[in-house]
Amino acid sequence: MGLTNYALEQMGFERIPSNLTIEARFQSINVYEARGIVSDKNEPLDPALLKKTDDGVSFSIGDSVNDLCQILAGDNFADDEEKWRAEKKATPPYLLVLTEAPEPVQCVHGYWKQANDEIITYDCFTEAKDALARLENKRASVVVTALTVLLSNEQKPVFFVPVAREVFAETNLGKRLRDFRPEFSAEGYGSSPIVTAEAAERIESALQLSRSLHPKVGYFFGLAIKEKDRLKKFLYLFLVIEIHTHQTFKGLDYSRALSELHVLPDRIANSAADFYIDRQKEAKNLTQRFMWCSILSWREVGDNDVRDFKAIKRIRDRIYHGEEVIEETLPIAEAQSLATKLMRCIQMHSHMASE
Incomplete structure (x- = not known):
């Protein structure tokens, strides 16, 4: 009023x-x-x-x-x-x-x-x-x-x-x-x-x-840094990771990266390349897409980052399934650190592409 x-x-x-x-x-x-x-x-x-x-x-x-x-x-x-x-x-x-x-x-x-x-x-x-x-x-x-x-x-x-x-x-x-x-x-x-x-x-x-950056990445990251509620902050940061992963996955150049990852027999090189590309394009869930982005695009991401992602996602899934979580133990610092690292990979990729 x-x-x-x-x-x-x-x-x-x-x-x-x-x-x-x-x-x-x-x-x-x-x-x-x-x-x-x-x-x-x-x-x-x-x-x-x-x-x-x-x-x-x-x-x-x-x-x-x-x-x-x-x-x-x-x-x-x-x-x-x-x-x-x-x-x-x-x-x-x-x-x-x-x-x-x-x-x-x-x-x-x-x-x-x-x-x-x-x-x-x-x-x-x-x-x-x-x-x-x-x-x-x-x-x-x-x-x-x-x-x-x-x-x-x-x-x-x-x-x-x-x-x-x-x-x-x-x-x-x-x-x-x-x-x-x-x-x-x-x-x-x-x-x-x-x-x-x-x-x-x-x-x-x-x-x-x-x-x-995708506009929604900036939007949810902005909400996260302003949010005082730990649960909301954690979920906003996870949305940043999720949206950025899907956006990166859409832009992956499978054909270009294939030669760096696989040594294909000459006798079946074309068919094998098509097979790998089809398998990558079939990745639907977030974890699969995170892995393909880490393999093909995010060159700064390592095993520890993948472990952090999986741990963060497990907690997000528990929240979405209605399970009780202790807000004080939510890995907010880890989620923000991972989100900023993934976004920083854009800059790393653009520098490498210009060299």
Whole structure:
């Protein structure tokens, strides 16, 4: 239930004049704490050099949310950054992702109030904000997923933990319109130092990877890193593995890989090749497809990864069959590690193909 008109008026809101149209182009800023990396003391991360823009999404990494926000949006994120850090218990470096709606929207009725250079409206742009959230899920989540993959390695994974989200808009009245929603998270982790040049190289690779990932992979990975419920987080991560496996399987080049895997007798080489290809194409279940992808495409995947996959899948199957599982024991770290490794194989494959 929303606030009553009386309550809004007591808070300083008033009806938007009947002869006034507010036109606004909405943007969102998502702030993530980058866990697993720290800015090098001798060469701090330079957010201006790390800024990237692609398909309506801009992002950068740095040690100050206000510096990042100035670079991406031309304004501070927090009035007092030190106080903000203390309230959020957030530790740099941060990733800021700015998502911009493609078209402006209009509001002609509702409640508003003006403060200095800002306009605050009450529930006037619900559809616009919902559309922006869908755009974040479609595009921004893929960018965050790709950054997670390219900044992580098997020994030291990187996690982007959501800290805050702000929705705002530039209006036709020359003022900014705002909507703010914070989020919190806390986990243990270790970090490795990173310098601007290394971060820039990985960010560029992540941008390329984001264009190769299936949209649903980024969507479910984005849901996973924001999810606090361990069961849901685990299932989201498994969906990432499952969708990525099926997508990779569809693109396997059996004929090209066959000569590397089998020595076929010349007397029956063509028929034998057809036989192997037919058997591979008949793979229907996820485990079979995971194995073929591991054999033919994912060159970084080894026996330990296959064992991890089978163990993770057994737990997923138990959940789907209605069996009781202890949420505290769910292998979430292992599932995220495997998911990021499989997605990183796209980058490895593209590098090998270009050489």
